[in-house]
Amino acid sequence: MATQSIAHDSGLGGDDDDFDPVFERDDPALPEGRYLDREVSWLAFNQRVLELAEDPTVPTLERANFLAIFASNLDEFFMVRVAGLKRRVLTGLAVPTNVGRAPADVLSDISDKAHELQARHARAWSELVKPDLTAAGVNVVTWDSLNDDDRESLRDYFGQQIFPVLMPLAVDPAHPFPYISGLSLNLAVRVRNSKTGRQEFARLKVPQMLPRFVPVDPSASLDSVRYIPLEDLIANHLGDLFPGMEIIEHHVFRVTRNEDVEIEEDETENLIQALEKELLRRRFGPPIRLEITEDMDDVTLDLLVRELDVTDQEVYRLPAPLDLGGLFSLSGIDRPDLRYPPRVPTTVAQFQPVEPNSKADIFRAIAQQDVLVHHPYESFATSVQAFLEQAAADPQVLAIKQTLYRTSGDSPIVEALIDAAEAGKQVLALVEIKARFDEQANITWARKLEKAGVHVVYGLVGLKTHCKLALVIREEKGTLKHYSHIGTGNYNPKTSRIYEDLGLFTADAQVGKDLTRLFNELSGYAIEKKFKRLLVAPLHLRKGLLKHIDQERRNAEAGKPSGIRIKVNSMVDEAIIDGLYRASQAGVPIDIWVRGICGLKPGQKGMSETIRVRSILGRFLEHSRIFSFVNDGDPHVFIGSADMMHRNLDRRVEALVRLTAPAHLAEIASLFDTAMDDNTSTWHLNANGVWERHSTDESGLPLVDIQDRLMLKTSLRRRPRARR
Template identity: 95%
Template sequence: MAADSIALDSGLGGDDDDFDPVFERDDPALPEGRYLDREVSWLAFNQRVLELAEDPTVPALERANFLAIFASNLDEFFMVRVAGLKRRVLTGLAVPTNVGRAPADVLSDISQTAHELQARHARAWSELVKPDLTAAGVNVVTWDSLTDDDHERLRDYFGQQIFPVLMPLAVDPAHPFPYISGLSLNLAVRVRNSKTGRQEFARLKVPQMLPRFVPVDPTASLENVQYIPLEDLIANHLGDLFPGMEIIEHHVFRVTRNEDVEIEEDETENLIQALEKELLRRRFGPPIRLEITEDMDDVTLDLLVRELDVTDQEVYRLPAPLDLGGLFSLSGIDRPDLRYPPRVPTTVMQFQPAEPNTKADIFGAIAQQDVLVHHPYESFATSVQAFLEQAAADPQVLAIKQTLYRTSGDSPIVEALIDAAEAGKQVLALVEIKARFDEQANITWARKLEKAGVHVVYGLVGLKTHCKLALVIREEKGTLQHYSHIGTGNYNPKTSRIYEDLGLFTADAQVGKDLTRLFNELSGYAIEKKFKRLLVAPLHLRKGLLKHIDQERRNAEAGKPSGIRIKVNSIVDEAIIDGLYRASQAGVPVDIWVRGICSLRPGQPGMSENIRVRSILGRFLEHSRIFSFVNDGDPRVFIGSADMMHRNLDRRVEALVRLTAPAHLSEIGALFDVAMDDKTSTWHLGADGIWERHSTDESGAALVDLQDRLMLKSSLRRRPRTRR
């Protein structure tokens, strides 16, 4: 729904059942109040994003991007999470949250915190980022600050490029209050008829297809450029839109609507048609937030509040400009000195060609050994994409099976599947058309694949298919060989450049059998069986992880080596958290590396004093999921698609694969060593639920940046001399 950024995967959830406690919290050894509120924790995550925007050591245009990410994240939070809570209040479904509070109380706390964060967000722009951009020659200006020559140039631009697409809508007895689309910028205009003296109201939508920030002089040097917000430019030409009328007041406002999608899958015969109907309904969801500029007069505000039917709690009065998500548009400015240094991903050593100017033998490399790739440090194009493209072109490949949750426009992954089908191969694509805010795009992909002869299925009723799997069946010397890829991220070449993810390529026969059975069940009926090297939700993943967690507890009690390390986007599930608490009570050292929501409370004496929680945010979005267990010196390490949330463990098909190569276990161990080191720049979660940033040491020197370190390490890797 938004630009490629943290905003694309904020881990909000939003499914109705996500509010329901899955397990009874009746363990007498664990105290009440042991879970942190998930909504407050999510807001704390977005505050960490904001802190990056406030950091003067981050390049100026990157800081503007973090402001845009914060805004886009918060939009989605309101559209999904706040919308769900409000729906429960209005319908009387007072379902408790994971800390046992009623939705109305949660909404009140969200409103207070969100008001504070949005005000801080606006100050970060006006007092920190904007002045630094100005000092660097990137100026976001107002109409009143410009010269007459600038005004003349912009008047010409307005008349030629903007005026023809504007649509002022009057509000009077003959013209009812217009529908205000979600997340659109609008001008509320009050005018007076010069003949009758009667005051009227009109709404003017700021066109979303036009540049959010308009260059004042397109010929100006990039070392000193000026941009004016589009709504400011329009506001200063209202006379052209309302000729003969006196402009009394004009103010900018913005509405956020409930855009959650609800479908009763078991009550519909055609899921795609039902989803398309629901997507149309999404556009007309009820308002849940009204943002207005701080100078809006009471007459205009009263009208908006009345017509939109919002409460005072849902009104956010902010300084202009509204919608700082529009700062994404500054990304196109060619000023590398105001950005992170350029980075070119390397090709993982096993997939480097044997000779220059030749193609690597992907299948030959995987046949020799399992290959673990780490994006974006190692290239997606020369690994995952190359794997599927070679499979499509290889005459020995008989079949390709793949899951698609989110992909990008003009996706080479989809094109490879189409090429394979057109070449006569058996191709199965499991397209998850219920992927939030990508529903329409995935419907389009599904239809394109079907037209090319790909067997397209949509998974199981009542479950989203979130696992990241690809299976290639290749005939070699009269036998069939399985080549598998199991990843932590989507098959999306675009986001693979900014999302941190892991992926395993293997020719292991057991993994191939596991994936074959799993794909058969996904295209057929329910998943019921256990697997050998996979842990699969919804039936066995939570149980499997709890078994490993409890084994660490028993090992600690027996004096054997123990330890748990988990990296996830979010951890909310009560059963998993309680298992970790019990392990901590037994003396198991537990390290949690989480990007977003964390309902676990670390550092509580007698409960979680052996648990540390860290968070890392930066240039790349930390997205991989890892589960590592010491297991008395025989490590068990899994990677995959699942976060520790109810939706992942109960209402999605997720898959974790166990890593077995000693080199891969060492690599994962080293990754955790750096992430949890006090010399690494991270946020620490305290027992009070407060996140504290640790970015400098006692002398003020910068701590190690994990992502910078991994980029350097990747660039220094060389091709191995031998292969086993």
């Protein structure tokens, strides 16, 4: 796993409608209290991330990275989920929860667990990861530990590179308390006027554009490097910023604000303009967390609490350094011995060129058979990206239709669409400008595409378009042929290297017709039709999955082969969970593989005894969604973009596609077999709702790492012989 946040796809929620009333069914066979709390479950997920940072078998710089991911995840949890809960409490709105608890109790429990986890997070840095980095020659030091030569060198650096961009802001009758931007590091400084003896307060923002960890000696060997936190360096030069004043106290603090975005789509004439205005307001959301260093004095703390209007429950007193998300900056250290071994993704066998030094014919390969690609083990660049780039350059291609939810800067996907439009092809791009925290980037891409002549649409009012679809229309021998890609992950070359995802390429005419109709409805007004090989939300996906789940229940009751296997990021939808409970009561074996939140209680006598729940976290972010049903020996297996949450099933456009190739069904079955095997390193959710890590056997030897195994397996694949 590289420098990135798991939170973007961790199922945080945060949309207003995520607080829908829970699904209730008058079913005496299902007891009350049958769901786990989603907020506590999310915190348990982030605890699993923290456990990877605490694991001494994980390479040391990767452990630092997991500490940064934990911090980034928790920031987003507060900015979105906690902020939404607090706003509803303050405005008197009900906050239904899937466990029937009062909103104030929910926030109290979150605070208790978050305080516990942040303290554990700080200890993991100071007592585990930092000492191991030091032993490996990567030292994060303090000013007090430096010698005179080091200090002199850093004084020069401070004067030349830092001092000019600092902006101390005084607080006095002529200068009101300044606005504190969300997630910024700040120094609270108390000074005394040497002439009048009057004490004053000032706030100094730590510039976010500067390196968080400053090299003490940039010319030092990589085997022994030292870094000082930027805020520590600044704190020891406050005299330069407040000449003639006596520095009494200085402490670091950090504020987290409500940064969710709310738009009444049906009341605005221009969605982009409304969104841009809302993005400006996001910066000024109310504070919902105040992090302070443990040495902060009461006078300074009282001032911050009063001016920021936070409660005692929202104050987090922690050892320095604050914001361990800054550890992402250590990713640039060139120490491969402290990282996961390097790996190069393979090209999926069907897309490997027939002759050396030649290019594969992507369309010919897809026309011969459906192709299932598993990222990051198999290359995104030589599959999805090559598919779209070849389509843009191919004179036989007449049209390209594409959804874009999150992409990357300088995206080759976007460039391919622009090239296609400039070549005179019909190009439709459905850009989801409401993708949280990527709104501004997507607006920028949308405008760039429009300037190139791409038909850009923004989806349907009230719905986010989350499905991952690409459709290419190609003229072959006087007829039009459809080439489709349906994936579980975003069209993002950067995250494709670290997100585990699946994608299906197919020339199946029915899938092509389904996607044609779906794209027409996305650029039109509503999604109403049913589809042949797709399950599409919001109208049909939930119903389709519940129908498949119930069919397994009926098969089990009739003594027929049955079984359900589901892999998702989040499992909290009550209707789906209840359907799984009823299937379990009938004896259906059920395996749930979930990365993040899980509201389902497995192993409950009389309710879920046949359900097993596993979680896998590691080098790559498990992101694919799979739904597999035994179906009396005729397996129905789907992949797609939907998690089992209200927002995915009711307020997003999601799409699942059914896999039909026997080889693909076998590959999915093998994937589940490995993930659910007791010899595979996983977390198990027990009947008490507690996640237990299983990473070693009884003799202390490490269990199988499924990601390592898949890397080896895909690297050994060879291109099948060409058909004659």
